[in-house]
Amino acid sequence: MNNAAYERVKLARDSRRPTGLDYINTIFHGFLEMHGDRRFADDPAVVGGIARLNGTPVTVIAIEKGHTAKERTYRNFGMPHPEGYRKALRLMKQAEKFGRPVICFVDTAGAYCGVGAEERGQGQAIAENLLEMSTLCVPIISILIGEGGSGGALALAAADRVWMMQNAVYSVISPEGCASILWKDSAKAEAAAASLKLTAEDAKSLGVIERILSEDDIGKREFYDRIRILLAEELKELSGDTELTQKRYDRFRRAGTAAVMKE
Amino acid sequence: MALLNFMKPKNRLEEGGRTSAPVQRDSGEPEKKCPNCHRDIPLSRLWANDLVCPCGYHFRMKARQRIQMTADRGSFHELFSDMKSENPLNFPGYNDKIETVRAASCEKEAVICGSALIGRQKCCLFVMEPYFMMGSMGSAVGEKITSLFEYAVKHRLPVIGFTVSGGARMQEGLLSLLQMAKTSAAVRRHSDAGLLYIAVLTDPTTGGVTASFAMEADIILAEPGATVGFAGARVIEQTTKKSLPDGFQKSEFVLKHGFIDSILPRCDQKKCLTELLKMHSGRSPV
Numbered sequence: 001m002n003n004a005a006y007e008r009v010k011l012a013r014d015s016r017r018p019t020g021l022d023y024i025n026t027i028f029h030g031f032l033e034m035h036g037d038r039r040f041a042d043d044p045a046v047v048g049g050i051a052r053l054n055g056t057p058v059t060v061i062a063i064e065k066g067h068t069a070k071e072r073t074y075r076n077f078g079m080p081h082p083e084g085y086r087k088a089l090r091l092m093k094q095a096e097k098f099g100r101p102v103i104c105f106v107d108t109a110g111a112y113c114g115v116g117a118e119e120r121g122q123g124q125a126i127a128e129n130l131l132e133m134s135t136l137c138v139p140i141i142s143i144l145i146g147e148g149g150s151g152g153a154l155a156l157a158a159a160d161r162v163w164m165m166q167n168a169v170y171s172v173i174s175p176e177g178c179a180s181i182l183w184k185d186s187a188k189a190e191a192a193a194a195s196l197k198l199t200a201e202d203a204k205s206l207g208v209i210e211r212i213l214s215e216d217d218i219g220k221r222e223f224y225d226r227i228r229i230l231l232a233e234e235l236k237e238l239s240g241d242t243e244l245t246q247k248r249y250d251r252f253r254r255a256g257t258a259a260v261m262k263e
Numbered sequence: 264m265a266l267l268n269f270m271k272p273k274n275r276l277e278e279g280g281r282t283s284a285p286v287q288r289d290s291g292e293p294e295k296k297c298p299n300c301h302r303d304i305p306l307s308r309l310w311a312n313d314l315v316c317p318c319g320y321h322f323r324m325k326a327r328q329r330i331q332m333t334a335d336r337g338s339f340h341e342l343f344s345d346m347k348s349e350n351p352l353n354f355p356g357y358n359d360k361i362e363t364v365r366a367a368s369c370e371k372e373a374v375i376c377g378s379a380l381i382g383r384q385k386c387c388l389f390v391m392e393p394y395f396m397m398g399s400m401g402s403a404v405g406e407k408i409t410s411l412f413e414y415a416v417k418h419r420l421p422v423i424g425f426t427v428s429g430g431a432r433m434q435e436g437l438l439s440l441l442q443m444a445k446t447s448a449a450v451r452r453h454s455d456a457g458l459l460y461i462a463v464l465t466d467p468t469t470g471g472v473t474a475s476f477a478m479e480a481d482i483i484l485a486e487p488g489a490t491v492g493f494a495g496a497r498v499i500e501q502t503t504k505k506s507l508p509d510g511f512q513k514s515e516f517v518l519k520h521g522f523i524d525s526i527l528p529r530c531d532q533k534k535c536l537t538e539l540l541k542m543h544s545g546r547s548p549v
Contacts, residue, residue: 111474113494113502118512121522123473123493130447131479135455150431151443151474151493158444172440172471173433177498181433182356196436197352206351208437249448253409255441256402259351263371 005202006193009175011167012146013109015072018219020062020105021047023145026224027231028053028060034091036083040120043084045076045112048091050100054232059095061088061156062105065146078147079112082125085155089129096138101235104142104156109174111152126155133158134252135245139238141231143213144168160238160248163211163230164200170208171198207254295322299488313529321486321529323466326375326392329425333533334379334388342378342387343410347371348403348435357434361396368394372403373428376411381423382537384544387415390425391472393465400472401432405442408476412449412460421459421543423536426477430470443475450479459543461536463527464491464514482539484527485514491523 011017024031028051035042048061065078072078088104095102111122133140140159148157148170164170173181175193180186197203200212213230217223238244294303299320309315313332314322324332330339347365350357365371373395379388389411391398398404408424415422431439453460462480466489473493477483485491492512500507510516517523527535 111493113499115499115503115505115507115511118492118494118499119520121478121520123470124478124522126443126474126493127447127476127478130444130475131451131454134444134448134451150440151471154440154443155474158447170437172431172436178433191355195352195354196433198436203437206437208441249452252441252445252448255445256351256405256435256438259349259402259435259438260346260406261349261403263345263347 003190003194005169005196005199006175006190008167008199009147009169009189009193012169015065015067017146017167019066019078020064020107020145022219023105023143023224023227024051024060024062026221027228028058029055031060034094035087037086037090039083039086041081041083043076043081043087044074045078045080045108046084046087048088053103053228053235056235057098057100058235059091059100059102060105061091061102063108063153063156065107076112078108079110080108080152081112081114081117082120082122085111085125085129088156089125089132092133092136092140096136099138101139101141101239102136102159103231104140104159106142106144106148106153106156107146107168108149108152109147110149111155126151129155130158134249137245139235139241139244140248141234141238143227144170144209149174158248158252160244160251161211161234162209163213164203164209165213166200166215168200169193169198170200170203171196315529319487319528321466321488323393323427325394326370326390326425329390330375330377330379330388332529333390333423333425333536334381335383338380339388340378342376342414343407344371344375346403346407346410348401348432350434351402351438352434352436354434354436360434364395368392370395372407373398373400373432374404374407376407378414378418378420381533381540384537384540385420386540387411387418387420387422388424389422391427393427396429396432397467398426398428398472399430399432400428400439400442401435402438402442404432405439405445408446409442409449412446412453415458416453416456419456419458421461421540422453423461423463423540424476424480425463425465426468426472427465428468428470428472428477430472440471443471446476447479450476454479454481459540461539463532463536464523465489467491469493469495478522483523484525484532484535485517485523487514487526487528489514491517
């Protein structure tokens with residue numbers, strides 16, 4: 001069995017990879033973090049605020065995993081609670097009010113599975129993001145930088161442009177979860193990873209993402225500079241688009257239509 | 264008995280509930296064990312009562328039976344019935360699985376869409392099918408629901424949706440995931456057109472369906488005792504290593520936490536939906 005796909009999964013989960021905050025602090029200037037969802041709490045798994053991209057104010061939101069054991073525990077391993085998604089939405093609506101583009105960095109195994117998360121409406125929180133993002137009047141670019149775990153990732157990736165780092169993965173379910181449900185054996189995760197078509201190349205060929213970002217010099221100055229230039233170029237193009245929300249609708253409207261057979 | 268035979272399920276898959284197949288005793292008629300009160304209930308009695316046990320337990324129901332129960336007689340006009348999913352990822356075993364399910368369920372996909380009259384009020388209706396891969400949402404389910412909301416906008420109709428789903432259909436990978444964003448965008452357009460959307464959550468409504476169109480309705484109702492949640496209870500137990508509170512993720516729990524408007528027993532559904540449709544019919548178009 002070809003386990004190249006599962007190798008990608010392991011790479012994507014590597015705690016040495018740059019995290020959301022690494023991207024924010026290096027690509028942007030003067031990041032001002034904004035806390036809290038104004039409903040219940042502040043979720044450390046989601047970081048957001050305002051920063052400058054080449055001088056222009058933008059809203060940046062990231063799912064943060066942390067590097068060290070202590071950081072990772074504090075960030076709940078990058079698994080947001082509903083309040084994390086609600087904070088993200090609050091900041092997106094604020095961006096819309098002030099005409100700022102939104103840039104999201106996505107890195108999560110998935111939305112957190114817990115009693116509190118269910119009590120506070122994890123499903124409703126994700127649904128509301130999808131609903132609101134579909135008509136947000138400012139450009140949204142989402143970059144999957146590590147793990148793109150299902151609805152918990154999509155809730156920050158219903159964007160005009162979705163990019164993936166070369167070794168990031170994006171999937172409807174974890175390979176372990178898939179193997180355990182389908183084959184009652186989580187050890188078959190390698191086979192599941194290959195079947196789920198979760199690599200950046202797969203996502204590109206399925207039309208789910210627009211661009212794969214090279215990981216050459218990952219973590220170095222050149223690496224972040226490249227992303228900054230690409231973001232600035234793309235935002236320039238999107239900012240002048242008067243049919244932005246129509247095109248975003250069409251982008252998702254197309255999804256899977258080729259997989260539907262009409263008799 | 265002739266009428267009852269007509270109403271009886273065509274095959275084993277069509278019977279509601281998580282219980283074993285009904286037992287035929289030597290003398291009496293077939294019975295079914297209720298998982299709530301543990302009594303054996305004669306099938307005829309269940310069928311006469313819309314698959315609700317006298318104790319109040321709501322058995323699962325086939326989508327077509329639900330349509331028959333909800334829509335005015337003869338008013339349901341099916342739409343997009345020709346759509347079904349292919350195997351876009353060439354996922355191993357998916358072709359066989361879906362063909363088996365199609366043959367057993369006599370349905371092509373896990374949702375049935377159409378227009379109907381409910382209490383003489385015209386509306387669009389979608390009903391998900393628990394006996395088709397537990398209502399899992401793949402490309403075709405997303406496409407049908409999206410198309411229905413677009414149809415409803417075009418014809419200025421309210422949408423009533425009965426949800427039941429284990430979540431996104433993993434065999435279609437990312438394409439299933441994106442159906443959450445696609446259906447949500449369609450719900451949003453319908454909402455922005457000033458039109459009414461009522462969701463009735465039935466057992467179980469979970470995963471990607473909860474995290475998209477099930478939780479996006481203007482009015483969200485649920486059947487008694489239905490499991491409504493995002494993550495599966497077993498997964499939560501394994502992740503948190505804690506036992507779950509009583510009634511966790513049941514519709515009564517979700518009501519208490521403020522995420523649904525009301526719990527609606529099956530016997531009251533038609534009357535309530537009719538009244539809600541009437542109360543929203545006077546609104547002038549935006």
